[in-house]
Amino acid sequence: MTDLNxxxxxxxxxxxxxxxxxxxxxxxxxxxPSCGCPLSEDELKHLKIAINYSQEKNTH
Ligand SMILES: [Zn+2]
Incomplete structure (x- = not known):
């Protein structure tokens, strides 16, 4: 599995x-990590979808 930053x-x-x-x-x-300002739940959700999608593509 690819681990990107x-x-x-x-x-x-x-x-x-x-x-x-x-x-x-x-x-x-x-x-x-500096001020503790949270990323919006929506943004995180979309980010996870994008990561899952790119990882799926890589394993096929
Ligand atoms: Zn900050």
Missing amino acids: VQFVCPDCDHSFSLSTQEILESDTLSC
Whole structure:
């Protein structure tokens, strides 16, 4: 399984950070490590769908 990093920029404090796709899939919520500003549930949901889709494509 490919383990890629996804880059985020916090909308609140402009801190940039990256998380592995594995971490994202295992998380129910994501938040900025600097200020704790959470990523919206919708955004996280779409992100997981996109990751699952690309990983499925890679294994076929
Ligand atoms: Zn932040």
